[in-house]
Every structure is written in C-alpha cells, then in structure tokens.
Amino acid sequence: MARKKDDDLLIEDELAAAFLNDDDLTQTPQDDYVQPAAQPAPLDEPEEDDFPGQLAVDVYETNDELVIKARTAGVNKDDLDVSISEGILTISGTLSSGDESEANNWHIQECYWGEFSRTLALPLAVKEDEAKAALKDGVLTISFPKVVQEQAKKIQIM
Template sequence: MEDIMARKQNDDLLIEDELAAAFLNDDSVSDDQTSVSPIQSSGDDTAWGEAEDDFPGQLAVDVYETEEQLIVKARTAGVNKEDLDVSISDGILTISGTLSSGDDSHATNWHIQECYWGEFSRTLALPVAVKEDEVAAILKDGVLSITFSKVKQEQAKKITIQ
C-alpha cells in the first residue's frame, strides 16, 4: 500500500511540474521527453529545429467551477486573438494557436533561446457537463478565459419500495 501511495505522490508531483510553465518545452519537465538545451552554439542548428517541429508547445490551463459555470483560463500572452482557435465537441475542449516572435531572421548567433515560439495546442475533457452553445471566450491582458454554463444535474429521486 505504501508503494502505491508513493507512486501516486510522485505522479502528482510530475503533473504539478508539467503545469508550472505556460508553454512546456523545458529540459526539467520530464526525463521521457526529448529536448534540447536552450543555449545553442552557432554551429548546431538542426537539433533545435527538429525538437521544435516534433514537440509543439503545450498550453497550461486552470479549470475551475462556480455554482453556475465552468471556467477555463490559459495564459496566452503575446498571442493575437486572430491566431487562436478554440473549439468544443462532445465535452472535449481544444485550444490551439501560434505564438510569433516576429522577424528574427537577422539573428546570426543565438546566445539564449528560452521562450517558446511556434504552434501550441491543448485538448482536455471537461470535468462536468456544460451547455456547449452557452459559452463565452474573452482574451484580455494575455489571459484567455472561456466560460461555460453548466448543465444542472437533477437530484436523485427517492424510489419508494412497495
């Protein structure tokens, strides 16, 4: 039983580490992922491009509910609303987009490149039933807020046994 509890705690810590960054693309996130050090020498540009193409950034989200609503928030600083795509189907929410660094083609020698630029995506199953046609999405101050009206669950009816 102690082994199960220790494994559960380790899994919880891994999830917390994964959600600590807005866009996950960091060496310290998981030993399973192939990643490249953010500091690049001027002679090796293939490994960086391959890692970027193979592992798109993942958007970190907060999901919580109130009495009447389910709210999903995501930090999307630097992303224009025209570059965001939000969709829902059968309780599955998908947020995707592109984060552009602008024109840095004139850069000849990177010293540090820690910011994630490029495509990102996040798909998650919503934890409660929502009215998919009653939703509002607002992008303000770099935070995307998606608010759903929850489907009211009827209380269980007591059945009289005769």
C-alpha cells in the first residue's frame, strides 16, 4: 500500500487498538484487576548426586597431534579415568575436598566436589593406541598422533 505525504506512523491509540481483541474493547475498569496467580507447586529437586559435574576441556591440533586439555586441579591421578573407543573420549573422576568434617552452616559454597565426567567425539581420526596422557600442575593433557590422510591422486583421462 502506498503512503500519502500526510500519513504518519500509527499514533499510540491506533497502535494499541491494533493489538486489542474484541474482549479487550468491552472491559470495564474493574475488569483490569488481575487475581494474583497461585504459587506453583514446588518441583522435585534433583538429588545432588544425580548429575555428575561437567568437565571443561580445550581441544586443538598441531601439525602432528590432536591435544585435549582439561583443568583437573585437586584431582589425584588415581581418581582419574581416561578411555577412548572408536573416536569417543571419556574423562571421568572424583574431586575430593580433602575435608571430611561436617559443616554446620555454609556461608558460600561455589566449589564443585564429587564426581565429574566428560565424553566427546574427537573431531578427526587419531591413532588411539598411541595416546599419551599426563597430569601436571592440575592440568590433564591427552595427546593423540593424527592419522595421516592420503591426498587424493589425480587420475589422468586418456
């Protein structure tokens, strides 16, 4: 639709009317009172142990290797499990606070203590049987030699 020179954008009342339905037009001021909503029933909270913590990882490649790094500060290497099968890497373990005393009253609790796990599909083909893993200064580093892909050979047409 073409606009005339004197046409302005919809004024506020016209704009409001454009979004009203027939019921809105027949309302009286007392109809504007909104009954407070009832409080929703509380949802069942998942148990703390239902979801293991998620382990953050960095994944990158060099010319020869695929490298995965995970921050695992405070985890003993005996409490870590690293496995790979058909290009799927799983890192799991337990982070213990080392303090087995019962706290009477928490003021702040931001640190995660307990089981964690991370499973990821590797982004490229690697030599799984030649993997190396090291835990140093709280960083788990896993490296895999990359599988060298043969370049496509050009076939000359005769």
